[in-house]
Amino acid sequence: MKKILIIGIALLALQVSAQEKKDRKRGEMRMERMDKMKNMTPEERAELATDRMTKALELTTEQQAKVKALHLKQAEKQQKMMAERKAARKVAEAERPTKEQMQAFRQERMNAREEMKTELKGILTETQFNKWETHQDRMRERGDKMRKRRNPEGRK
The missing domain is CATH 1.20.5 (Single alpha-helices involved in coiled-coils or other helix-helix interfaces)
Structure with missing residues (x-):
């Protein structure tokens, strides 16, 4: 025993x-x-994002070219914004961004997301766009779930 x-x-x-x-x-x-x-360079990020979308949505070669150009534009804009924030952080060393600055960052991201959504709607078919939107919603929910797990009480 x-x-x-x-x-x-x-x-x-x-x-x-x-x-x-x-x-x-x-x-x-x-x-x-x-x-x-x-x-990764913006070109590499654009290529990776385009490959993922091509596999998920079965894009045509024409759509691939347009989507890649869109992703490249977004990646370059994102890299520029990140560099600006990094420089601002170095200047204000230990200071956290103010509420107004954080709101401005969020608004910038929301505007970029809406711009991308509008442009994609013109490139993709209705079925592809709906599939892409569903995927985006699922990813957003997944991110929310992970944030809640990390900080169940919410930010203070």
């Missing part, structure tokens, strides 16, 4: 340690992907 109990405890301990390693690996892989994305 003692032997069976000892074997059971050993297996349980082994499973717990394996789960911890798996969680740690997942976090490390996420960080590697984030670092890789940070180091």
Whole structure:
């Protein structure tokens, strides 16, 4: 009886340690992907985004060219905005952005998202656009769920 109990405890301990390693690996892989994305040029990001959309929405070659140009424009704009924020952070070293600045950043992102949505609507078919919108909604919900998990009480 003692032997069976000892074997059971050993297996349980082994499973717990394996789960911890798996969680740690997942976090490390996420960080590697984030670092890789940070180091990509706007052209590489546009190419990657276009490839993903092509696979998901079965784009024609004409649509691919238009979508790639749109993604490139967005990636260049995003890189410019990130560089401006980084420079502003260096100037104001330890200061956090004011509420007005944060609101302006959010408004900029919302405007860019709406602009992209409008342009995509002109490029994609109705079915493709609906599929893309559904995917965007799903990703937004996923992000909200992750933010809530990280900070269940909300930001203060």
